[in-house]
Amino acid sequence: MRRSLISLALAASLAAIGGSAxxxxxxxxxxxxxxxxxxxxxxxxxxxxxxxxxxxxxxxxxxxxxxxxxxxxxxxxxxxxxxxxxxxxxxxxxxxxxxxxxxxxxxxxxxxxxxxxxxxxxxxxxxxxxxxxPQVEQSDADMARLVLEQALKDEGTSFEGGVVYVAGFAPLDRRYAVWKDIVAKNPGIKDVATWGVVNDTVAASVADQTKAVLRANPNLSVVFTPWDEFARGVKLAVDELGLGDKVKIYGVDISTSDIQAIIEPGSPWVATAATNxxxxxxxxxxxxxxxxxxxxxxxxxxxQPTLVTKNDLVDNNIKTIEELQAKFPAFKDSDAAKAPWIPEPK
Amino acid sequence: MSAPQASIALSVTGIEKSFGPTRALAGADLTVAAGEIVALMGANGAGKSTLVKIISGSYWPDAGTMTLGGKAVSFASPREAKAAGIATVHQATDQAGAAGLTVAENLTLDELCGTGPLFVSGRSIRRRARAIAGLIDLDLPMDRDFLDLRPAERQLVAIARAVAAKASVLILDEPTSSLSTAEAERLFALLKRLRAQGMAILYISHRLGDLAAIADRAVVLRGGRIVGAFPRPIDFPAAVAAMIGRPLEAAAHGGEPSTAPIIAALRNVQLIPGAVRFDLDLRSGEVVAITGTLGSGKSRLLRVLFGLDTPHAGTVTLDGKPWHSDGPGRSIAKGVFMVAEDRWQSSLLPPETPGASIAGTIALPHLPRWFPAGIIDATRERLVATDAIRRLGIKARNADATLDQLSGGNQQKVVLARWQAEPCRLLLLDEPFQGVDVGAREDLIAAIRGSQGGSATVIATSDTEEALEVADRILVMRDHTLISADGSEGSLAAAIGGAASASPRKLEP
Amino acid sequence: MTTDTSQKSAPRASNIAETARRYALFVLLGLMLLGFWWAQPAFINSANLFSILQAVSVVAILGVGVSITMSAGGFDLSVGSVAASAVMAASYAMVVLQLDAVSTFILVLAIGALIGLANGLLIVKVGVPDLLATLSTMFLLAGLQLIPTGGRSITAGMVLPDGSTAKGAYDPAFLLLGRSRLFDIVPLPVVIMAVVAVIAWFLMERTRFGRVFYAIGGNETAAHLAGAPTKAYRLAAYIISGTLASLGGLIIASRVGRGDVSAGNSLLLDAVAASLIGFAVLDKRRPHVLGTVLGAIFVGVLLNGLTMLNAPYYTQDFVKGAVLVGALALTFGLGKRKR
Known part of the structure; x- marks a missing residue:
């Protein structure tokens, strides 16, 4: 054991030296x-x-x-x-x-x-x-607004909605504020439930909570998930309860596995707003x-964020972040913090 | 089936083993034939336990060879020795089986862990267990927890397992030390039957009565070497002389009835519901032995005196005042000390524990008195221990040696030294000679008799010889009451015999 | 004479093996420090070494509590959640109840002692086995700590379950506990760890109370028959453990300055690991204070060094596990045959 530890340490240090070379x-x-x-x-x-x-x-x-x-x-x-x-x-x-x-x-x-x-x-x-x-920021408010406006477009201004939210995380707080704002401006929207948890197994835990929420609120049709791990949990619950045609998920953030979750046939996750x-x-x-x-x-x-809907992805046959970058130039690159002497990433 | 001059079952030659500077074995030779019972005698620290541990695979010898059934063998673990057909019943009976499992499960343990069927039901286990118990006519409640068995019963379970595993060599390490006379007789009958079936039996003991009853040959170990072999009929004085290097002195005590002040008195005491009431006075300076069979109430009487149990009825006084305790702490503070039986379970700590040394073991109950401020002064502990080592002839490197390095007799001396380290009113000893060889027993007896001062000593023992050697007064218990206060040997043996045959608690059907 | 030489060489060989086992972890620690120093010179500067000590201080303090309960034959699985509850309690006390640093400190320690007492009573009076009792306390606390705030993290200006806004804030004096340095060099948590370690070491190794704790762990029947009030001692062990765990929680709270739901997640396993690694220190084969602190430092050095060398985080748990396995093998396996 001793020997393997030392050799592990040596290997790690060699890797570090090799890297800097x-x-x-x-x-x-x-x-x-x-x-x-x-x-x-x-x-x-x-x-x-x-x-x-x-x-x-x-x-x-x-x-x-x-x-x-x-x-x-x-x-x-x-x-x-x-x-x-x-x-x-x-x-x-x-x-x-x-x-x-x-x-x-x-x-x-x-x-x-x-x-x-x-x-x-x-x-x-x-x-x-x-x-x-300096603060690097993806505008959380813009992201939330983009996707929630899409929700209003899809579902109208009168529905029962819920949000997965845990207080104390600044980006979630800002995205949540937009949800509150939209609910306040649209009296037709009933904010029936708020739930969520942040732990080592976010998706699974949120899925368990979501099942309970969906059983308690059979008319719930829109879930706003201000973090993709939340969206994944809600999707898991909706899939398992077979409510894919009734409940729609409007999320924030995107990744390759998010894309695959969105383009799955019958996926309740219909739109997401994200920076890359x-x-x-x-x-x-x-x-x-x-x-x-x-x-x-x-x-x-x-x-700046980009709105990505399920239709965009399916129509353009986008399956990965790379394909998304290739087909949505706005998503691929940002002018933020560029300087002439800084080389483009490969 | 009976083949006394049959082939050599087990043979060891030139076995050597050292522990640090201590040479435990210095070239020991030993053979046991099939169908033979060989008694291995040896004083405290002669190397008996080490030799047994080498044969049974717990230790690896430094030198020497071993053959089993004519083939050279060497064992890397007790399991290998067991698989080869060597079954060992150790002195510490708590290791003879698995605590938490029932008698039935313990009897079938080898099958459960090894080659038995995949699925077992309680009923099938009990059926198998009854068959195994039948091999040695063992009658125990099958669903009792092993932990609740008495040492004698645990031992029988272990022997039954060995027989069931078809062992060719059976090693018994001081098997009768915790048995009553009747139980020992049954064990002897069983061993004779196993001998007739061709089993080779190595019997470690220093109880002359045992050896006279069953040994075909006695082999004496001293200083790590075999120093004498005595064929039947065994010349015991010579064997004992070879063992301890001097003739055995029979202790003789007794005399006039004591008129010393009474320290503790029991009046009209009924130990358990339905038992006959009795009185008992314990006087300053006397040693009282209470003997009787297993389950006759000796231990309970001691626990009542110690304050752990209360009698069903009657009064107990200590120095004239009503005596009841809320636990050992208070009893000890009041000067009532007890050495419970089965010293590993009741008194000693595992070797890695701080305070498992001789000094720490002696000091444990006296810590609050010795170190009221809380800070331990190791020098003081060591001083007391060094004095005890000298006074009791404890064979140990120094006061810091841990108890697992000592032989049974020396362990018991340490335990006795613990309770003699402070003056007391009442010293209670439950089976103090359990697993103790003759030499150490003499030392213990001398220590017990030598330092009672103003206190009374009560010893519970199932061995009448021990009682005779140590006590001023011998009392016999049966069915949780005292039945005799006669000190003469003839009537004593008769009383115990009567007690045994009248006892409702029998091991055999 | 042949017997003479064999008698002399045998003990020498076994003494060397024994010495090697006694100091194996010290030697390894030294080698590790040298190795990391060689690979990354910044590793050895005093600021980094104090960072390591600061990083392990909480784990070491909790580990001391765990090893005291272990020495008394018990096992406190609730230390992690006691520490987490202490973080929440401290935050709640200051942010919601608007207490000052001193009252918060006393209140939280009292809560820790009370939880320890509850553990102890459950075990000693009700008779629940140690592991099960503290496991249930662990779950109980994991939930209980969320109830006063309705599951929210506690920060200054937070919205309470009844809709009002919390008026209090972290007392700046409280933050000194985790953030200030003695003589501008030694972080206060390190000082606290050292004080706790020295006191606990003295208690366990040099007083009769420690002797009795170990006696109870070694053979409770024997300790009881020798007159020790075993129940009181076991109760005391859990009270000490609970109090130390809440002290650890106080340090975390003052470091992070808020009450987080997930604080203290990994503390239990790290504290237990430190105690177990400590078994091997000085070849004691038992829980002991010095070993626990050294075990915590050992793991801390290893993790700090690996992080500096850019080893990915998932290797860290693996390395922790490997150290634990190695230490336990050293404790229970090697050289045992001698006995």
Whole structure:
């Protein structure tokens, strides 16, 4: 066991060294990118899920194009762990830190500690309320509004609706606010149920809850799911109860497996509004790179969402995120945080 | 079927084994023929247990060879030895079966774990178990938990399992130490029957009565070597001399009835509903032995005196005041000490536990008195233990040795030393000579008799010889009441015999 | 003489093996520190080493509680959810009840002790087996902690189930517990861990109370017959465990500054693992305080180093498991034949 542990550690360290050996400088880029070997840390609150995978893929693509070595770690829904990962990144002496999600109360002081140590920080989807920390944002309100307006178009302004929601997560809070707003403006919409849970098995747990909700509210026809893991849970429940023709899901976020869930015959998930998580990852790295180079990417790096309906996907025979990017150019790329010296991700 | 001069079943040659600096075996040779009962005698620490553990596969010898049925064998584990046909019934009877399982399940354990049918029902297990029990005429309630069995009953279960597994060699490690006379007689009859069936039996004991009854040959082990072999008829004084290096002194006590002050008194006590009432005075400075068969109420009487049980009726006084306790803590604080039977279960800690050393074992009940502030002074503990090691002749490296490294006799000496470390009013000893060899027994008796001071000592034992050796006064119990207060051997044996035959609790049908 | 040499060499060989087993984990820890240092020089700077200690402080404190219950023959499965409940309770006390730091601290510790008492009573008085009793407490608390807030996380300005808005906020003094540093170097949680460890070590190894805890775990009948009030001790073990778990929860609360539903998820397993790895430290083959703290640090160093070397998160549980298996093999397997 001892031997295998040491060899594991050695293998890991060799991999790390091997990885950094590939990083070369970019001619004409501002320091330190002209020499290469820049190391950043990417700390995510989540630990799993399609969204995170796509986000990290985008991070890696853009980092590679910039000759950056990215140390990627996940707190697995443990906010204290996220603090420690950020602290560790500071100890490691990285050139910059991307904080992906989390809760401001727990992270503000460590983020400030990073700034104090001269390490620039960029945050996605967590408002650290610090003028020195640019916020990468997908406009949550825009996303929710896009998809809910589609719901009004499909279902009219009079239906029984429900929402899967857990308080305390800033993006969910903002998306939920739009739902409340729409319900308030349309007296025909009856907001009959709110449920949801965030744990290690979100989809399965939400599915169990949803079954109970659907049995209690037989007339429920629209479910707004402000997170795709929620949508997946609701879809599971609707499928298992055989209510696919009665209940429609209007979701937020997208990934390859989301696409496949949407285009399944009889799928209740009919529309989703999303930014491309890969693009979010790419833009975050670009914004951070500008900060490291001493440039200002602006305090808010906004990534515009796209509405994707079931019909769009089926009609264009789109099965994966790659195909979606190929056929929806707006989805593929964002101008956010671009600079002439930053190479396009491959 | 009877073939006394049959082939050699088990033979070991030149076995050596050391534990650290201690040389347990220094070239031991031993043979046991099929259809022969060989008694292995040896004083405390002579290497008996080590030899048994090597033969039964628990230890790996440093040197030497072993043959079984003429073929060279070596065992890496007790399981291998068992599979080869060597069955061992250990001294610690709690390991003879699985606690939590019933008698029936324990009897059929080998089949349940091994080659038996895939599906078992309670009924089929009981049927198989009854068949196995029938092999040795064992009559026990089949659905009793093994844990609730007395040591004697556990032992019989273990022997029945060995017979059912068709073992060719049966090793019994001090089997009669916890049996009453009647139970021992039945065991002997059983062993004679197994011998007639051709089983080779290695019988470790130091009870001369046992050896006279059944051994074909006695082999004496001392200092890790065989120092003498005695064919039948066995010359016991010579064998004992070979074993301990000096002649056995018979203890003789008794004399005038004591007029010393009464420490504890039982008046009109009825131990359980329906039992006959009795009185008992325990006087300062005397040693009282209470003997009787298994289940006659000896242990219960001790528990009543200790305060763990209350009698069904009657009064108990200690130093003139009514005596009742709410638990061992209060009893000990009041100077009533008890050494319960089955020392591993009742007194000792596993070796990895802090305080499992000789010093810690002795100190455990006295910690609040010795260290009122809470902080342990290890030097003081060690001082007491070192003194006990010297006084009782405990064979151990030092006060920090753990109890599992000691032989049974030395373990019991430590337990006795624990309760002699502080002055008491009433010292209660339940089967204190269980699994203790002759040499250690003499030491224990000397220690018990030597230091009662102003206290009274009560010893429960099912062995009349022990009672005679240790006590000033011998009382016999039957059916939860005292029936005799006569110290003479003849009437005592008669009383026990009568008690045994009149007892409603029999092991055989 | 041949016997002489054999008598001398045998103990020497077994002494070497014994010494190797005693210090195996210390040596491994040293090798690991050197290995990570070599692979990533930033690993060894004092800030990082203190981060590691800070990261393991809560697990170590909980582990000490677990090992005390284990030493008394019990097992406290509820420590993780006690800590999680303590996070919620602390947040609720400040955000909703508007208590100050000191009263919150006392209140939460009292809650922890009370839960420990409930565990103990369930086990000692009602007679529920330790594992089952604490398992049910674990589930009970997982739900109970959500009831006062209707399942919401607790943050300043949160909306309460009755529709009103919480008026309180985290007391800045409370945040010092988890975020401040002694002499500007040593994080306060590390100091707390050290204090807890030293006190618990002294209690368990140097006083008669510790001796009795272990005696009860080793052979409860023997301890009872030797006059020890075994029920009171077992009760005390669970009260200590509950109090320490709530102390761990307080540290988490002051680190994260909010009451989160999912806080403390992995604490139970990490604390139990630390206790079990501790069995191997100094070849004690039993739960003990020093071993538990070292076990926690061992895992902490390993995880920190692997994270620095960019090892993906899923290797971390694997590595934890491998360490645990190795430590247990070291404890129970190797060299056991000697006895």
């Amino acid at each position: 590939f990083a070369e400088g970019i001619a004409g880029a501002p320091a330190p990118f002209d020499k290469g070997g820049v190391k950043i840390a990417v700390v995510s609150f989540l630990g799993s899920g399609d969204w995170l995978q796509a986000f990290e893929a985008g991070v890696k693509r853009q980092a590679e194009a910039l000759g950056i070595e990215a140390n990627i770690s996940q707190a697995r829904n443990d906010i204290n762990q996220e603090r420690e990962l950020i602290q560790q990144a500071i100890n490691l002496g990285v050139k910059g830190i991307i904080i992906n999600n989390g809760q401001p109360e727990a992270l503000k002081d460590v983020a400030q500690a990073a700034l104090d140590a001269g390490i620039p920080v960029i945050a996605y989807d967590v408002n650290l309320d610090n003028p020195k920390i 998580p890969s693009v979010v990852g790419e833009a975050s790295v670009r914004g951070l790179a500008q900060l490291i180079a001493g440039q200002d990417p602006g305090h808010s790096i906004l990534i």
